[in-house]
Amino acid sequence: MKQFDDLIIGTGQAGPFLAGRLAESGRQVAIVERKLFGGTCVNTGCTPTKAMVASAYAAHLARRGAEFGVNVGGKVSVDMPRVKARRDAIVQESRRGLQSWLEEMDNCTVFEGHARFESTHTISVGDDRLTADRIFINVGGRASMPKMPGLGQIEFFNNSSLMDIDFVPKHLIVVGGSYIGLEFGQMFRRFGSEVTIIEMGQRLVRREDPDVSAAVHEIIAREGIQIRLNAKCIGFSKRNDETFAQVDCASGDPEVSGTHVLLAVGRLPNTDDLGLEKAGLTTDKGGYITVDDQLRTNVSGIWAMGDCNGRGAFTHTAFNDAEIVAANLLDGDPRRVTDRIPAYALYIDPPLGRCGLTEAEVRQRGRPVLVGKRPMTKIKRAIEKGETEGFMKIFVDTETREILGAVILGSGGDEIIHSILDLMYAKAPATVIQRAMHIHPTVSELIPTMLGELAPL
Numbered sequence: 001m002k003q004f005d006d007l008i009i010g011t012g013q014a015g016p017f018l019a020g021r022l023a024e025s026g027r028q029v030a031i032v033e034r035k036l037f038g039g040t041c042v043n044t045g046c047t048p049t050k051a052m053v054a055s056a057y058a059a060h061l062a063r064r065g066a067e068f069g070v071n072v073g074g075k076v077s078v079d080m081p082r083v084k085a086r087r088d089a090i091v092q093e094s095r096r097g098l099q100s101w102l103e104e105m106d107n108c109t110v111f112e113g114h115a116r117f118e119s120t121h122t123i124s125v126g127d128d129r130l131t132a133d134r135i136f137i138n139v140g141g142r143a144s145m146p147k148m149p150g151l152g153q154i155e156f157f158n159n160s161s162l163m164d165i166d167f168v169p170k171h172l173i174v175v176g177g178s179y180i181g182l183e184f185g186q187m188f189r190r191f192g193s194e195v196t197i198i199e200m201g202q203r204l205v206r207r208e209d210p211d212v213s214a215a216v217h218e219i220i221a222r223e224g225i226q227i228r229l230n231a232k233c234i235g236f237s238k239r240n241d242e243t244f245a246q247v248d249c250a251s252g253d254p255e256v257s258g259t260h261v262l263l264a265v266g267r268l269p270n271t272d273d274l275g276l277e278k279a280g281l282t283t284d285k286g287g288y289i290t291v292d293d294q295l296r297t298n299v300s301g302i303w304a305m306g307d308c309n310g311r312g313a314f315t316h317t318a319f320n321d322a323e324i325v326a327a328n329l330l331d332g333d334p335r336r337v338t339d340r341i342p343a344y345a346l347y348i349d350p351p352l353g354r355c356g357l358t359e360a361e362v363r364q365r366g367r368p369v370l371v372g373k374r375p376m377t378k379i380k381r382a383i384e385k386g387e388t389e390g391f392m393k394i395f396v397d398t399e400t401r402e403i404l405g406a407v408i409l410g411s412g413g414d415e416i417i418h419s420i421l422d423l424m425y426a427k428a429p430a431t432v433i434q435r436a437m438h439i440h441p442t443v444s445e446l447i448p449t450m451l452g453e454l455a456p457l
């Protein structure tokens with residue numbers, strides 16, 4: 001039995017930061033990783049996809065060259081082995097950097113293998129038995145495998161296996177019209193694939209407000225991507241070399257044929273093979289480990305951070321979880337999950353930046369609200385850059401002038417949203433940003449203008 005002060009399972013977005021803080025404070029820490037250091041974000045999620053989105057953007061801009069008076073000379077083509085090599089180099093640098101940082105850390109011992117609880121304070125990793133007073137779970141999640149008829153007959157990809165390909169699929173069928181499906185769909189269209197996105201719901205990115213879904217739909221469709229909504233009965237079959245997806249939509253062909261299929265239909269927590277029952281840990285019905293506002297599980301001395309606790313599904317929420325745990329345990333600072341304001345981006349081009357409440361959530365509050373909205377076609381910087389798709393929108397409480405939420409779908413939206421997010425954290429009224437002098441020409445300079453034109457929702 002190897003004894004430690006603290007044990008961390010998983011090297012995703014929370015574990016390594018916490019390992020650093022705990023080890024620095026003098027605790028003897030063990031951290032366990034069963035596969036790739038850095039977890040989903042570094043290896044099969046954020047980093048590789050955004051590297052590929054950048055390649056896809058380069059191809060898109062090259063094709064649009066003539067619009068800007070730039071002659072590219074000939075048909076633009078994409079060299080997928082080089083796209084992959086560029087992406088892999090970025091990923092490997094990040095993964096290796098993290099692994100060696102952990103391995104060289106004082107007071108930290110790295111174990112490679114699958115960790116399973118043996119009891120409340122003991123886990124097994126291969127032949128090793130590790131024990132500690134405190135255990136922190138950061139096991140993340142994986143792509144879910146839906147039960148769709150015919151899946152056994154075809155080959156298909158998920159976000160991980162798609163990382164292995166070094167060719168441009170002729171016709172990629174993407175099942176799932178939400179964040180991951182849309183990013184991959186637009187990216188492969190720009191690489192040169194025909195793309196069909198099949199979505200079960202009535203609109204793309206259903207968690208967003210209808211006007212956001214409609215604008216995203218327009219952006220995606222304008223690039224020649226086929227979108228099939230209301231696909232109530234998705235199934236697959238293979239005939240000759242072609243893969244067929246049954247969609248059973250209210251209108252259009254009941255079947256779509258393609259060469260490759262990507263499943264992007266949600267994520268599952270990696271908690272089914274962790275021996276949670278041996279530690280007496282409880283989960284919700286989706287398998288997410290139940291935690292309180294400071295990420296303590298139902299068992300004293302065990303915390304759960306990141307995607308596996310169901311309190312967030314992003315790198316920044318996982319990292320913030322680690323900051324909350326470290327603040328509580330090491331800094332005497334009682335930070336909580338509910339201190340944070342929801343914020344995220346969708347990395348299609350142009351990107352969607354979101355923070356705070358949606359319009360649907362704002363309406364549910366039942367208090368008077370003001371709304372400001374401005375299309376990108378009325379923003380000079382967007383016009384100058386030739387990126388006039390999308391809009392920005394903001395909700396403000398009529399009485400307190402508190403900012404409740406915002407959307408920036410358009411050029412630079414993933415970055416610009418932070419000026420609003422930070423003001424929300426400062427709990428400052430919207431008038432602060434309305435009176436601020438912003439730089440010209442930027443998309444951000446129209447935020448004060450938009451706030452000067454608020455109208456009742």
Ligand SMILES: Cc1cc2nc3c(=O)[nH]c(=O)nc-3n(C[C@H](O)[C@H](O)[C@H](O)COP(=O)(O)OP(=O)(O)OC[C@H]3O[C@@H](n4cnc5c(N)ncnc54)[C@H](O)[C@@H]3O)c2cc1C
Pocket residue numbers: 009010011012013014015032033034035036037038039040041042044045046047049113114115116138139140141159180270273274305306307308312313314315316317318347
């Ligand atoms: C295609 C895609 C794109 C994404 N893009 C973004 C984005 O742009 N921005 C964003 O914020 N989020 C993005 N995400 C989500 C983001 O990747 C996750 O929210 C984030 O990685 C969660 O971090 P985590 O620490 O909870 O878990 P993970 O990063 O999944 O790490 C968990 C780690 O635990 C290890 N592990 C699991 N079980 C065990 C075990 N029993 N023993 C030992 N080790 C174990 C795993 O191998 C893994 O390394 C994306 C996700 C996908 C799939």
